[in-house]
Each structure stands twice: as C-alpha cells, then as structure tokens.
Amino acid sequence: MSGSMEFLLWTKGPMFDIAIAIFAIGLLVRITEIFMLGRKKNFAEARAGEWGPGFRTMFTRTVADPGTFQRAPFNVVVGWVWHIGFLMALLLFLPHIALIESLTGLSWPALPNPVISLVTSVTLVALIATLVHRMTHPVKRRISTVEDYLVWAVVFAVVLTGWLAYYRLVNPYPLVLGMHILSAEIMLILLPFTKLTHIFTTFIARWYNGAAFGRKGVQS
Amino acid sequence: MSELTLERGLAAFRAEVDGPVAAFFSSCVHCGICAQACPFYLETGDAKYTPILKLEPLRRVWENDFTLWGKIKGLFGLNHKVTDEMLAEWEELLYDSCSMCGRCSMVCPVGNDLALMIRKSREGMVQAGHAPEGLIAASVRAIQTGSPMGLQWKTLAVQIQHVQTSSGLEVPVDKEGAEYLVLLSSMEIINFPEYLEAITKIFDHAGVTWTLSTQCFEATNAGIQIGNKDIAAQLVERVVAAAEKLKVPKVISPECGHAFTAIRWEGPNLIGRPYPFRVFHIIEVLDELRAAGRIKTEGMETDRLSMHDPCNLARKSGVIQQQRNLMNLVAENFVELKEHGKFQWCCGAGGGVSSNERAEPLKMAAFKRKKAQIEEVNPERMVTMCATCRTQLEEGLEEFNMEIPVVGLTEMIAEHLVEKN
Numbered sequence: 001m002s003g004s005m006e007f008l009l010w011t012k013g014p015m016f017d018i019a020i021a022i023f024a025i026g027l028l029v030r031i032t033e034i035f036m037l038g039r040k041k042n043f044a045e046a047r048a049g050e051w052g053p054g055f056r057t058m059f060t061r062t063v064a065d066p067g068t069f070q071r072a073p074f075n076v077v078v079g080w081v082w083h084i085g086f087l088m089a090l091l092l093f094l095p096h097i098a099l100i101e102s103l104t105g106l107s108w109p110a111l112p113n114p115v116i117s118l119v120t121s122v123t124l125v126a127l128i129a130t131l132v133h134r135m136t137h138p139v140k141r142r143i144s145t146v147e148d149y150l151v152w153a154v155v156f157a158v159v160l161t162g163w164l165a166y167y168r169l170v171n172p173y174p175l176v177l178g179m180h181i182l183s184a185e186i187m188l189i190l191l192p193f194t195k196l197t198h199i200f201t202t203f204i205a206r207w208y209n210g211a212a213f214g215r216k217g218v219q220s
Numbered sequence: 221m222s223e224l225t226l227e228r229g230l231a232a233f234r235a236e237v238d239g240p241v242a243a244f245f246s247s248c249v250h251c252g253i254c255a256q257a258c259p260f261y262l263e264t265g266d267a268k269y270t271p272i273l274k275l276e277p278l279r280r281v282w283e284n285d286f287t288l289w290g291k292i293k294g295l296f297g298l299n300h301k302v303t304d305e306m307l308a309e310w311e312e313l314l315y316d317s318c319s320m321c322g323r324c325s326m327v328c329p330v331g332n333d334l335a336l337m338i339r340k341s342r343e344g345m346v347q348a349g350h351a352p353e354g355l356i357a358a359s360v361r362a363i364q365t366g367s368p369m370g371l372q373w374k375t376l377a378v379q380i381q382h383v384q385t386s387s388g389l390e391v392p393v394d395k396e397g398a399e400y401l402v403l404l405s406s407m408e409i410i411n412f413p414e415y416l417e418a419i420t421k422i423f424d425h426a427g428v429t430w431t432l433s434t435q436c437f438e439a440t441n442a443g444i445q446i447g448n449k450d451i452a453a454q455l456v457e458r459v460v461a462a463a464e465k466l467k468v469p470k471v472i473s474p475e476c477g478h479a480f481t482a483i484r485w486e487g488p489n490l491i492g493r494p495y496p497f498r499v500f501h502i503i504e505v506l507d508e509l510r511a512a513g514r515i516k517t518e519g520m521e522t523d524r525l526s527m528h529d530p531c532n533l534a535r536k537s538g539v540i541q542q543q544r545n546l547m548n549l550v551a552e553n554f555v556e557l558k559e560h561g562k563f564q565w566c567c568g569a570g571g572g573v574s575s576n577e578r579a580e581p582l583k584m585a586a587f588k589r590k591k592a593q594i595e596e597v598n599p600e601r602m603v604t605m606c607a608t609c610r611t612q613l614e615e616g617l618e619e620f621n622m623e624i625p626v627v628g629l630t631e632m633i634a635e636h637l638v639e640k641n
C-alpha cells in the first residue's frame with residue numbers, strides 16, 4: 001500500500017510539474033513556429049475581409065457538410081462521440097473540476113457521477129471503434145503512422161484508467177489513480193510533439209482556411 | 221533553364237512553407253476524411269490518391285526543417301528525408317491525380333487547405349525536375365508563342381474575320397481607352413469559336429466598349445498549372461503590359477476557370493504588386509450588365525437544363541450566384557445538380573490534368589463522379605462557363621454514350637438578346 005501511495009504522490013507532485021512544463025514550453029515553441037512563419041502580403045483585390053470568415057470557419061468546421069456526412073457517416077459520428085465524451089469526462093467530472101479550481105480558481109457545476117461513468121463507457125467503445133476503423137479502412141490504414149497508434153494508445157489509457165479508478169476495479173486504489181494521472185501526464189507531454197497539437201492548432205488552421213476562402217468570397 | 225536537381229527542389233519546397241502550412245501539418249489527425257472529397261480517390265478506390273498523402277514531400281520538408289522537434293529527430297537520424305525516388309513516385313500524385321479542385325480544403329475537419337499545399341508542392345516538383353512532360357511542353361509554348369497550345373494571333377485574326385462577317389459587327393482590336401480588355405483562352409479559340417461571336421453581340425447590345433490586344437490575348441497561365449513562379453509571373457506581366465498600353469480600367473477573363481483564378485487571385489502576388497486595373501470573369505460582367513438592365517432578352521429555353529460550376533469559378537473564386545441569375549434569365553426549366561456551388565464536384569480535367577496526356581485514364585475516372593451527378597437529375601443539356609470543363613464534359617459524356625449536349629452560358633445569353641432595330 002505504501003508503495004502505491006508514494007507512486008500516487010509522485011504523479012501528483014514532481015511528475016505533474018514536469019509534465020506541465022514540457023507541455024507549456026513545447027506548445028509555446030510550436031505555436032511560435034507557426035506565427036513566426038507568417039504569411040506573405042496578398043496583393044489581389046479582396047472580395048471580403050478575412051477575420052469574419054476566418055472566425056466562422058473556426059466553428060463551422062466542427063460539423064461536417066451534408067455530403068461528407070453521407071459518404072463517411074461512421075467516421076464523422078464516431079469522431080464526434082468520442083471527442084464529446086472525452087471533453088465531458090474531462091470538464092464535467094467533479095474531481096476534475098476540483099483540480100481545475102485548485103489550479104485556476106475557476107469552477108462550474110459537475111454532472112452526476114453515474115452520467116459521467118456512462119459517458120466514459122461510451123467513449124471507450126467509440127475509441128475502440130476508431131482503432132478498428134483505422135486498421136481496416138484502406139485510406140486510414142494507408143495514411144496511418146506509428147504516431148497514430150501511439151497517440152490512440154495514450155488517449156485510450158487515460159480514459160480506461162479513469163474508468164477503472166472510478167469503479168475501483170484495481171487494487172490498491174492509489175495505484176490505479178496514480179496510473180490515471182500518469183497517463184494524463186504522458187498525454188500532456190506528447191501533446192506538443194504529436195498530432196495531439198491539433199487541439200490547439202486546428203483553430204489556427206481553420207482560421208487560415210476560412211480567411212483564404214473568405215477573401216475570395218466563399219465561406220469555407 | 222539551369223539544371224534541375226533535388227537540392228533545388230528542396231529549396232523550392234522550403235520557400236513555400238509558411239504559417240498556414242505549418243498550422244495545417246501540425247493539425248492533421250489522419251482521419252482520412254479528405255479522401256471522401258477527392259474524385260480521384262473516390263472513383264479509383266486507390267488509397268494512394270488520398271489528398272493528405274499527396275502532400276507527404278512538403279510535410280517532410282516542414283517537419284525536418286521548420287520544427288524544433290524535427291530538427292531534434294534529425295540529430296538522431298530519426299527523420300524521414302525527401303529523396304529523388306520519392307519525388308519521382310509523387311509526380312503522379314501531385315499532378316496526374318489532382319485537378320486542384322479545392323474540394324478537400326472544404327471538408328477537412330481540422331481546416332487544412334490541402335489544395336493550396338498541392339499548388340505549393342508543385343513549385344518544388346518543377347525545380348526537382350519532376351513535372352509531367354505535357355505540362356513542360358505547354359509552359360515552353362506559352363513562353364515562346366504566348367499560347368500554351370502554340371496558337372498565334374493570325375489564327376485568331378481569321379476567326380475575328382469570320383465573326384465580323386457573320387455578325388456584321390466590328391471586333392475591336394487594340395482600341396485604346398476601351399472599358400474592357402478581353403482575354404481569351406486558346407482552348408476556347410480552337411474548340412468554341414462561338415464565344416467570341418457571343419461577346420461581340422452582347423457587348424454591342426449593351427453598349428460596352430471593349431478591345432482585344434494583339435500584344436496579348438491569352439488568359440491562361442501554364443506557369444501556374446505546372447508550378448513555376450518565374451514562368452507564371454512572366455505570363456502575368458504580359459497581360460499587365462497589354463492592359464497598361466491600352467489604358468483599360470478592367471480586364472475580362474474568358475469562360476475558363478483556371479485563367480480566372482490565375483489572373484484574378486495569383487497574378488498580383490506573382491508580380492508582387494497590385495494591378496492598375498480590375499479583373500472580372502465574363503460571367504461577373506454579364507451579371508452586372510443584367511442587374512443594370514443593360515441586357516434585354518426574349519424567349520426562354522424550354523428543355524431541362526442543368527449546370528456545372530467550374531471549381532475555379534465557384535469554390536475557388538466565389539462566383540456562384542451570378543451564373544444562376546443568368547440562367548434564370550433565359551431558362552425556365554433549370555435544375556441544380558445535387559451538390560453544387562461551393563460543394564460542386566470537379567469535372568476531372570482542371571489543374572493541368574487535361575494538358576498531361578498520360579493522365580487521360582485518371583481524368584476519365586474522375587469524370588465518373590460528375591457523370592453520376594448528371595445522371596441523378598437527368599437533364600437534356602448541360603450548361604457551363606469554362607472551356608476546359610466543357611471539353612471534358614463533352615468528351616466524358618460521349619465516352620459513356622450519354623447524349624447530353626453541353627453549351628456555354630455566354631453563348632446561350634447571346635442567343636436570347638432582343639434584336640436591335
């Protein structure tokens with residue numbers, strides 16, 4: 001018991017600081033790299049401004065256009081389900097809110113635990129579905145790299161350990177909680193160096209896309 | 221041209237990496253949705269035609285040279301380099317199987333503008349010596365003769381004569397101070413001479429002053445299709461010089477989608493300064509004249525018509541409503557294809573695919589998407605406003621034994637003009 005307690009304290013203490021530091025510095029470097037590159041001045045007469053269309057695309061791209069939805073419903077729906085499930089578990093589970101409050105002072109109401117546990121179970125199933133899809137769909141198989149599977153494994157581990165901790169399915173409890181925290185920390189550490197960066201950069205990408213099309217008079 | 225090498229190619233790839241490119245590659249989650257937008261993947265079912273995969277050379281250059289993480293990986297020899305063999309393999313992916321239709325850029329959930337990156341990648345391919353023969357030949361002809369098809373003014377002069385005889389109207393040439401300088405595309409001059417007669421009639425009807433220029437009549441830009449900024453800039457400068465010499469405030473790009481994006485959106489950036497004139501697609505001009513009440517038409521087409529939006533005109537240039545206004549002016553039985561406007565499907569021939577002979581089978585494969593769309597609404601005729609699209613639709617429909625004639629919108633408007641007395 002004492003070993004697992006020490007492990008838990010380590011994940012909550014020094015390891016947490018290390019993870020946050022790598023995450024913050026790595027992400028800062030990544031975003032700086034993007035903005036330092038910038039864009040060349042555009043001399044073509046614009047039909048419309050860039051900011052409005054850019055901001056609109058930042059939000060509208062979250063929903064697939066009807067044609068794409070019809071052609072790839074599985075991809076779209078499963079992607080949605082697990083992203084929403086992950087975000088709900090991350091942001092609306094009481095202990096997570098307590099952690100955020102201790103770090104930032106901000107807090108909000110939580111969802112009842114049974115709801116979160118249901119959401120988490122659905123997320124796990126959806127994640128497995130994305131893995132099967134990645135391994136079987138010809139396009140996804142072809143474009144997938146080791147990184148895709150690594151990132152999948154880490155995200156899955158975060159959700160799975162959280163679920164195991166909630167149901168206290170592993171003994172001793174500090175061990176499974178520590179594993180949950182550690183996997184979340186690994187995810188944070190990997191974030192700036194893998195496709196997980198999209199959590200932040202997708203909004204920059206979408207803005208650039210919306211701006212480029214927008215100045216030509218098309219809402220993309 | 222001095223020797224084309226991998227080093228030059230890599231330098232050209234590097235020169236294309238900017239903030240958007242870095243944001244796009246940082247964001248890709250390998251979801252594969254972009255494949256669902258690409259007619260070349262959808263109609264062949266071959267996963268190598270997935271849009272994001274076509275960009276792997278540019279992605280590697282970005283990762284290796286523009287990210288701290290990539291540089292660290294490089295120190296340990298863990299990075300993937302771009303090799304000459306790789307670029308040779310990618311030539312088919314970046315040219316033969318991409319019409320730069322921009323549809324993938326509309327659907328990527330993280331917002332990647334893939335078509336923009338294809339355009340950028342081609343700059344690197346040219347410098348590395350991996351551009352298709354057909355496009356190289358077109359570029360050389362464009363520089364040497366002014367036309368990618370090697371067409372000379374004397375051919376056009378003969379056509380002008382015909383138009384003048386059959387319409388009884390003057391086709392103005394080198395008229396200083398006209399409102400519009402009219403550009404044409406060689407494809408149009410050869411395949412669709414009706415266009416020149418149509419605008420001659422419409423402009424006479426509407427009282428518009430216009431002119432052709434003996435100095436420069438070609439609107440298309442082979443330099444952009446192949447991906448060579450120097451050639452592209454030279455071709456743009458010719459248009460600018462002609463327009464400046466004739467002191468026109470406005471330039472009209474013909475029924476050609478590519479020519480329009482080339483001169484309208486890329487041109488000023490290629491020469492590094494804004495134009496002293498404004499650029500319009502003929503359809504924009506016609507719709508303006510319509511709105512101002514300067515086009516009076518009579519009679520309506522009564523058969524079932526549908527319309528193909530050229531990618532370059534609709535999705536990539538925002539000209540979507542104008543052609544519909546014009547259709548409604550002269551067609552009473554107009555049905556839209558299901559996905560149209562900014563979400564239309566490419567005919568398969570754009571982006572230099574049609575000038576690249578060896579891409580013929582892929583071009584016809586990609587057309588099947590359009591064919592399926594047309595079959596869905598089963599029109600008696602198709603209308604479009606791009607000579608390349610029109611040629612492709614005609615050839616494709618013939619290939620599949622579908623008897624659906626294709627007409628140009630400008631011509632159709634000209635046929636309904638109220639006779640002057």
Ligand code: SF4
Pocket residue numbers: 247248249250251252253254255272327328329330331332334
């Ligand atoms: S749709 Fe976008 S995120 Fe998905 S694989 Fe293609 S480029 Fe990457």
Ligand code: SF4
Pocket residue numbers: 257258259260270271274317318319320321322323324325334335338566
């Ligand atoms: S621009 Fe069009 S043809 Fe090219 S990859 Fe994208 S969807 Fe395919």
